[in-house]
Structures are given as structure tokens and as C-alpha cells.
């Protein structure tokens with residue numbers, strides 16, 4: 001058990017880094033932990049040291065100054081001893097007691113060896129980010145089909161393009177930087193299939209037009225794609241992947257207004273690699289475990305419900321970044337700062353930013369959030385997505401439960417949500433505990449309603465050795 | 479270039495790379511089969527969420543190749559069904 005500090009921050013992405021820096025600046029003792037090897041999160045994922053310059057080029061210029069400033073602030077506070085930075089630490093559960101929170105984490109810095117550590121503090125900030133939302137389609141479990149984020153993570157973090165000829169599909173602005181990074185790195189991007197129509201943005205001009213920087217960014221990716229002659233096909237979805245042992249081609253189709261494939265519009269595109277993402281799902285495991293109330297994020301998922309200062313409904317518990325709804329790195333940084341200001345106020349710490357700066361930060365966050373909502377509105381999951389499933393399409397990759405099995409328990413009325421489907425079919429019962437199939441199973445069982453994950457006590461599977469480690473005994477599942 | 483051992487063969491990697499990145503760089507995209515349908519699985523989410531990429535590292539099964547960074551001298555075995563004990 002370590003010395004109790006004032007604040008534990010789980011997740012060192014843009015949100016967690018910004019929160020830690022602001023809290024440290026205000027005089028608090030902070031423990032910042034992340035499952036990854038260094039701070040940065042998904043957006044500021046550091047390339048491997050010896051990776052070639054092209055891999056570095058895949059790195060966002062946007063926000064690089066913020067990143068450097070945050071790194072400098074965190075390093076300075078490590079030297080003063082007020083920041084404890086724990087990388088390769090995966091928080092797997094948290095409990096709340098009378099004097100605050102205890103976060104249980106496994107230290108994997110000497111993997112595969114694992115040690116349990118317990119961290120205590122009166123305040124806890126969860127900034128665990130999000131992961132790509134997946135919708136199954138025939139062949140999506142073929143090797144070579146990855147999530148769009150997975151392609152980006154291999155490229156940014158590992159310097160490795162996963163294949164030579166790539167097709168990307170799904171919806172949302174995130175497909176563009178992935179396509180641009182792959183093209184820059186020499187992969188042939190045969191198509192980007194965006195399910196939304198080009199006019200979707202025009203229906204929500206207000207918040208979108210108010211953020212010229214984001215337009216410039218989109219234009220930058222578009223220029224890269226044009227230079228590499230990457231075709232972007234709108235109102236188009238990948239409806240199947242084909243191949244034996246590895247994907248060899250995808251089938252795409254134009255979508256009608258509700259997202260069903262238009263008969264006769266099918267094409268076959270050869271590809272050895274496919275990247276798919278339908279927006280992001282907030283990573284809520286620790287928050288759900290702590291009883292944090294959720295709210296509809298407006299993009300098909302539930303996210304942590306927070307007030308204007310990022311306070312959740314649980315006293316002492318704060319959330320920032322994509323865990324509160326997906327909105328990009330700049331919003332995550334702003335939310336992180338606002339959360340830390342609330343922690344400073346709630347703990348009665350002396351150092352707080354001046355009111356004018358705070359008001360400006362609040363306004364910036366509100367602007368980014370309005371932008372994020374508008375983007376989500378322009379890139380919905382098409383309601384007709386399930387029409388491209390065949391009965392033998394696996395929905396749950398872990399337990400290999402098919403769409404037919406899920407549909408039959410929904411059709412006969414025995415399952416009304418993903419929890420009931422899980423009990424009846426085992427979908428969501430495997431290693432990933434429904435993180436991958438949950439949103440899709442939910443979409444089949446309760447279409448049109450936002451997805452809320454089931455409670456998962458252990459956010460990461462542990463070896464028994466770690467459970468019996470030197471930390472505090474973990475809570476017993478009841 | 480440094481090397482670790484995968485299924486008895488040397489696997490080169492760049493320091494800092496995960497096992498998954500090193501495997502993909504070497505041309506391997508799948509390295510285990512599922513328990514029921516014997517379907518091939520490799521890297522899918524790339525960030526530790528999906529558990530498709532499980533390998534055994536220095537005798538410990540159930541390790542996610544996309545999270546574990548390759549180290550010189552590491553011994554990795556692949557192909558176990560679902561990384562089960």
C-alpha cells in the first residue's frame with residue numbers, strides 16, 4: 001500500500017495528463033496511472049524510439065505544444081515528489097469507503113510478472129478514454145480485419161502498417177486520419193467507406209462552422225488523401241469480408257436512407273487489410289463499478305453523467321475525456337482541467353485558476369462539446385446495419401455466438417437487452433466480457449436505445465499470483 | 479534490431495514495439511485458433527480490449543500480445559486455444 005495522496009487519476013491520455021498537471025499546479029499530491037508504457041493515451045501515443053521518420057509523420061501536429069507542456073509539467077512534479085507516475089499499471093477495480101477511494105491495479109512493468117498494488121485517495125478521477133465501436137458483418141473475424149483504431153495503434157505505436165492494400169469502413173471523422181497515416185506510410189488505401197452522406201454535416205452547420213480549426217484539420221487529411229488518390233465513398237458500407245486464412249477482398253454497398261444496402265450497388269474490392277470503426281464507446285468499467293450514474297451521450301452510447309465541473313453523481317468521483325462522451329483530444333484536455341479545478345475546490349486547496357481563465361476554459365469546453373455532438377449527429381450508426389448480417393455471422397468473437405442465435409432469443413421475446421442475451425446465448429461471456437460485442441448485441445436486442453455496459457467487476461483478467469500479491473486483499477465478488 | 483523467440487523461431491523487434499506489432503511486421507497476422515470453430519485470430523483492437531491476440535509469454539498464458547512489449551530473450555508461444563490454462 002502506497003502513501004495516500006490527494007487525488008488518483010486513472011488514465012494518462014490527454015484528459016488525465018491535463019487534470020494531473022492542473023491539480024499539481026494547485027498544490028495537490030497526485031498519483032497518475034496508466035496501463036500503457038508512457039503517458040499520452042490514444043492521441044499522443046509515442047512512436048517506438050527507432051521507428052522511421054514516416055511513422056513519426058503519422059503523429060498529430062495538432063496539440064503537440066500542449067503535449068510537450070503537459071509532459072514538462074509532469075516531469076517537474078515528479079522531481080518535487082508530488083506526482084507519482086505509474087505506467088504499465090492497469091486499474092482493475094475500485095472501491096469507495098468512508099475516507100475515499102481505493103484503486104486496485106496490477107503492475108505489469110515486469111510482464112509477464114504481475115503485482116497487485118492498492119492506491120488510496122479522497123478524490124478519484126477516471127479518464128479511461130474509449131475504444132472503437134464495432135458492428136459485425138460476415139467475415140469480420142477473418143485475420144487482417146482490424147478496428148480502425150487498432151490499425152492506427154500499430155502504425156503510431158509500433159511503426160507497422162498492418163498490410164499493403166487497405167480498405168477502411170464505418171463512420172466518423174476518425175477514418176480520415178487513419179487513412180492519411182496509412183497512405184503516408186506507403187500502404188495503398190483502396191477506399192474509405194463512410195456510411196453517412198456528404199450532406200449530413202450541412203444539416204448541422206452551427207456548431208460545425210464555429211470551429212474553423214477542425215475544418216482546417218479535416219481539409220489537411222483530405223489533401224493527403226487526394227495526393228495519394230484515396231477514394232472516399234460516402235453512403236457506403238463494408239457489408240462483408242472474404243478470404244480464407246486472411247481477408248482477400250471486401251464487398252461494399254451503397255446504403256439507403258435507413259442504412260440498408262441498396263440492391264445492385266454492390267462492389268468487390270481486393271484488400272489484404274480492413275479497418276473498421278463506427279465511432280467510439282466510452283470505457284466505463286471503473287465508473288460503473290463505483291455506481292456512477294450514466295447519461296445518454298447522444299451517439300448511441302451511455303457515458304458518465306457529469307456536472308459543469310466534471311463531478312459525477314458519486315461524491316469525490318470525477319470523470320473527464322472520452323469516458324464522458326467522445327469528443328477528441330482538445331475536449332479531453334479541457335475537461336481534464338475543469339475536473340482538476342473542481343477537485344481543488346472540493347478539497348479546499350488554495351491554488352485555483354483565476355475566474356476569468358476558468359470562464360474561458362468552460363466556454364472552450366462547451367464549444368468543443370457542441371462540435372462533438374454535431375459530429376456524432378452527422379455520423380450515426382445506420383439503423384439498418386443489422387440487415388447485412390447472415391445467420392452464421394459471429395457476433396461475439398470470444399464465445400463464437402452467431403447473429404442467428406442472438407436473433408432467435410430476441411425474436412421469441414426471451415431477451416430484451418444484452419444482459420439477457422448473454423445469459424441465454426453466452427454472447428459477451430468470454431475473455432473480453434462483452435466489450436466488443438456489447439454494443440452490437442444491444443443494437444439487436446434493443447435497437448435505438450443507447451448502450452450501457454454491464455457491470456464487470458474485474459476490468460482485466462488477473463493471474464491468481466497477482467490477486468495474492470502484497471496489496472490489500474481485493475473485494476470478494478458478491 | 480533485437481530478437482525474442484516465438485514458437486522456437488527468432489522474432490526481430492524494434493525496442494518499444496509490442497509483441498503484436500513485431501509479429502505483424504514479420505508478416506504474421508493471426509497466431510491462435512478459437513476453441514469452438516477453430517477460427518484463426520490475431521490482432522484486432524490493438525489496444526487490449528478484445529483479447530483476440532492472446533499468447534503465452536515466458537510460460538504465462540493469456541497475455542495480450544498488443545500490450546506486452548517485446549524484450550530480448552522473451553520466449554513466446556502461440557497457438558493455444560483461447561490462451562486457456
Ligand SMILES: Cc1cc2nc3c(=O)[nH]c(=O)nc-3n(C[C@H](O)[C@H](O)[C@H](O)COP(=O)(O)OP(=O)(O)OC[C@H]3O[C@@H](n4cnc5c(N)ncnc54)[C@H](O)[C@@H]3O)c2cc1C
Pocket residue numbers: 010011012013014015016033034035036040041042043044060089090091092127128129130131132148149150152153174177283320321322323327328329332459525
Ligand atoms: C485505438 C485508438 C486510436 C486513436 N487514435 C486517434 C488519432 O490518431 N487521432 C485522433 O484524433 N484521435 C484518436 N483516437 C481518439 C482518441 O481517443 C481521443 O481523441 C483522445 O485520445 C481522448 O483522450 P482521453 O484522455 O479521453 O482518452 P485516451 O487518450 O484514450 O486515454 C485513456 C488512457 O487511459 C488508459 N486506461 C484505460 N483504462 C485503464 C485502466 N483500467 N487502468 C489504467 N489505465 C487505463 C489507457 O491506457 C489510455 O492511455 C483514438 C482512439 C482509439 C481508441
Ligand code: FES
Pocket residue numbers: 520521522523524525526527528529530531532542543544545
Ligand atoms: S488485439 Fe485486442 S486485445 Fe490485443
